[in-house]
Amino acid sequence: MDNPVWSVIGFIAACLTMFSFIPQIVKVIKTKSAGDVSVVMLLQLSAGVTLWTVYGIARRDPIIILANTVTLTTLCVLLWLYTKYK
């Protein structure tokens, strides 16, 4: 882990997964359609990232807290869009 390249790879990985639901949000807004999106997936992910945030707070790990808070926010937007356009 001494090589800083791994930290860069971790950072890029975090950015990619953290903002991964933005393209889905854009698609639902553009098409005004979300019927094929699984609401069970959205609720399961929301429960999961909420627990990851709790875990991050317990471990005092700001990266885990930040990444999961961002993901949870985008998932809340997506759940709201789902109820609107399903």
Add this chain to the structure above:
Amino acid sequence: MDNPVWSVIGFIAACLTMFSFIPQIVKVIKTKSAGDVSVVMLLQLSAGVTLWTVYGIARRDPIIILANTVTLTTLCVLLWLYTKYK
């Protein structure tokens, strides 16, 4: 972090997020429809969890490796179903 309850919460969080795409896979197979699913989201997530796996290997962290390998596998199945049913 001394309290074992946090490890249990981390474990439940990992299970929830690791298997979060299973409900979406089931839905696509049942409805034979995936048009509303964003392929950009699937590709971005796949790239992200691939880098997380690389990061896990570099950190020699079996939990990061396992969680992201499972997620990557489900994402590959979902991408295959997407190309079939989009």
